[in-house]
Amino acid sequence: MEFENNGLKNSIAGTLRLVGILMSGAWNDKYKQPKFVENAAQEDFYQRLLQRIDRGEINEAENELLAYMDEEKGVTKEVLKDNGTINNIILNMGLSVYGHINEKEDVFLEQNNYCRQEIEEGIRGLLMRFGVSIPADSLF
Secondary structure (H helix, E strand, O other): OHHHHHHHHHHHHHHHHHHHHHHHOOOOOOOOOOOOOOOHHHHHHHHHHHHHHHOOOHHHHHHHHHHHHHHHHHHHHHHHOOOOOOOHHHHHHHHHHHHHHHOOOHHHHHHOOOOHHHHHHHHHHHHHHOOOOOOOOOOO
16 A cells, blocks of 8 residues: 555656646755745745645645645736736646645644645646646546
8 A cells, every 4th residue: 555655646746746837847855945936925925835735734724825826826827818928836836735745644634634635636626727627647
């Protein structure tokens, strides 16, 4: 079972790298400041999400991320509709958050009522929010 979960963990990490590269041209690892951070408010929000995840509040952090994305996407869609630009900032933030969750050990995830399948579903849902449709069996 541990071997399978490590395989799934690596598969998710590979998918995150691939999507990050395809959508924004680069993928930053955890040791660099994420590319999406444009101001102190975004940095604070991102760090707050990571802290909640580290405390085991994974579902709460995910819900907070999704609420933020819905709010910001509505604002940026209105601002960007004239020039057709795709806003990758929110997408990159979401991918980075799911990447942080994926780095956690299976025991930590289980203790906090979360699993790798939820990470897959979260990434798939995130991409669908941005109009990227992925068949159920393709990425993971």
